Amino acid sequence: MSTGNVESWTGNMSEIGAVYPFVGMETTLMIAGIVFWVWWHICQVRSESRELEEEARKHGNAETMNKVLDSSDPSKR
Amino acid sequence: MDNELTALGILFTEFYYWVTVVFMFLIHVGFCMYEVGATRQKNHMHTLMKNTMIIPLVTVTFYFFGWWIYFAFPNGPWIIGDLLAAPFATANSELMGSHLGGPPVQDALTADDTAFWAHINGVFWAAFLLFSWTAASIVSGAVIERIRSSAFWFLAILIGSVFWVIDASWGWHPDGWMVQKLGYHDAYASGVIHAVAGGFALGVLIPLGARIGKFDKDGNPRNIGPRNPWLVTVGLFLIYTGFWGFYAACNVPMIDIQDGEGILFSATNIYLGPTTLSAITLNFLMSLAGGMMAAYLVSKGDAFWTYSGGLAGIIGASAGNDLYHPIQSMFIAAVVVVIIYKLHFWVERRFKIDDAVGAVAVHGYAGFLGVVICGFMLWGYPASPNPDYATINPLGNFIGAVIMFLVLGFIPGFVFASILKAFGMLRVPEAVEIVGLDVSAAIAQEYEDAAMVEAEREVVLASYSSGEK
Numbered sequence A: 001m002s003t004g005n006v007e008s009w010t011g012n013m014s015e016i017g018a019v020y021p022f023v024g025m026e027t028t029l030m031i032a033g034i035v036f037w038v039w040w041h042i043c044q045v046r047s048e049s050r051e052l053e054e055e056a057r058k059h060g061n062a063e064t065m066n067k068v069l070d071s072s073d074p075s076k077r
Numbered sequence B: 001m002d003n004e005l006t007a008l009g010i011l012f013t014e015f016y017y018w019v020t021v022v023f024m025f026l027i028h029v030g031f032c033m034y035e036v037g038a039t040r041q042k043n044h045m046h047t048l049m050k051n052t053m054i055i056p057l058v059t060v061t062f063y064f065f066g067w068w069i070y071f072a073f074p075n076g077p078w079i080i081g082d083l084l085a086a087p088f089a090t091a092n093s094e095l096m097g098s099h100l101g102g103p104p105v106q107d108a109l110t111a112d113d114t115a116f117w118a119h120i121n122g123v124f125w126a127a128f129l130l131f132s133w134t135a136a137s138i139v140s141g142a143v144i145e146r147i148r149s150s151a152f153w154f155l156a157i158l159i160g161s162v163f164w165v166i167d168a169s170w171g172w173h174p175d176g177w178m179v180q181k182l183g184y185h186d187a188y189a190s191g192v193i194h195a196v197a198g199g200f201a202l203g204v205l206i207p208l209g210a211r212i213g214k215f216d217k218d219g220n221p222r223n224i225g226p227r228n229p230w231l232v233t234v235g236l237f238l239i240y241t242g243f244w245g246f247y248a249a250c251n252v253p254m255i256d257i258q259d260g261e262g263i264l265f266s267a268t269n270i271y272l273g274p275t276t277l278s279a280i281t282l283n284f285l286m287s288l289a290g291g292m293m294a295a296y297l298v299s300k301g302d303a304f305w306t307y308s309g310g311l312a313g314i315i316g317a318s319a320g321n322d323l324y325h326p327i328q329s330m331f332i333a334a335v336v337v338v339i340i341y342k343l344h345f346w347v348e349r350r351f352k353i354d355d356a357v358g359a360v361a362v363h364g365y366a367g368f369l370g371v372v373i374c375g376f377m378l379w380g381y382p383a384s385p386n387p388d389y390a391t392i393n394p395l396g397n398f399i400g401a402v403i404m405f406l407v408l409g410f411i412p413g414f415v416f417a418s419i420l421k422a423f424g425m426l427r428v429p430e431a432v433e434i435v436g437l438d439v440s441a442a443i444a445q446e447y448e449d450a451a452m453v454e455a456e457r458e459v460v461l462a463s464y465s466s467g468e469k
Helices: A026-059 A062-071 B004-037 B041-052 B054-072 B111-142 B149-171 B177-182 B190-208 B229-249 B277-298 B303-318 B326-351 B359-377 B394-422 B430-435 B439-464
Strands: B252-256 B265-268
Touching (some): B004 B111, B041 B111, B041 B149, B041 B439, B054 B111, B111 B190, B149 B177, B177 B394, B190 B303, B190 B359, B190 B394, B229 B303, B277 B303, B303 B359, B359 B394
């Protein structure tokens, strides 16, 4: 019993091809991989949009921005 | 692997490409350091993560479709022929996984496919993948401090896993239509990587716009300049180091080049035309030297431009560095560097383009010029061992340079960045740009630091001030 095409490392080794488990599932794996990739982007874009909106709301006022600008202004250090 | 010599050749080739991948990884380390060093402190982590995430995102997309594009698109498709079958390069091929080379399970593959590609596919894929990271990383530096990460990663996938791969299939594949019909020659990727990525970066920069404060009220540029020159220096030296792997990866290490009787093993360039590691080592170093010397003079000893000039020098000579004389490489590098340096500042002033690290100049303009110069320098040389293909010529390489920089670089970059801009997804909000992309993390850290100090103060008050210790 093996999850792949290999049950022994003896015999004619030149007959051994793919050695990963579940040979024959490649297309399913590819689709799952692409879905994971697209899902990652959707999650990331949503999360980034929320964060940027929140930051713009929180820091988008004269007091915060002036404080940050003062801290990086060489003439005010 | 029907005999010992074939087996040795395949296993040596497998190991050779594997080593080039390790070397080329340093290019990405260098790009990350360089970019962070060129970024103001308020944007450090954003810049770092923007470049770092190229690694996973371009890797998975190059696995899913980039590798297949390279082998399927040499004819255009539909420029000189149809889409080509590439059953060993699709993401659902058994040869895109661990395989010992025995008979295939999938019908589309042959025993010859598995015997060869089982050992070469992964390392050759990885070598090309590292070129993909480089293409995306070139764009990354130009757009720092104002682009949204999500927008950049979308664009990085386009340049890293689609557009540069199409140009590689057209102008770098031994049977690409540009090689066949134009006599296009670009042995170490002046156009194939650098011009296309530089053109793409320029296309993105126009809709993206300049950083706030980059230009004064009269439109004169301000020098934001590198924040951490040491990080920039180490970063650029690492890119030089990784470039050795890049050059080696553009070669095929050992094949029989003899036409007719007998055997003559040699390294070849990507087009299977003979060259040697020795030749390209001479030319690599002499073009680096020519670029640095010219950049030092033209920039009046500016360290940032001297290092960048070294890179631009190599890139400017790379198209023909398989065949040039080393002193020719040195002079070509020097001339290219002077032109791109002047061009960078002219474009900046004239068109208000804020290219934060000079990526468009160092990669785009230098790559474009490198391809054009190569067309003159190697005029009449065979572009391929196939005698039916066109020979190298100035017009063919000029058209090729335009295809790389403009058609597959600038236009897609401009179009896709403009679409993102239309949806409000290209640039961070103005307030966030002003306070800095790392500001929330920085403020949160300030609170944490204050809380830590308070906790330590309580220990001091409780234990030391009471005289316990």
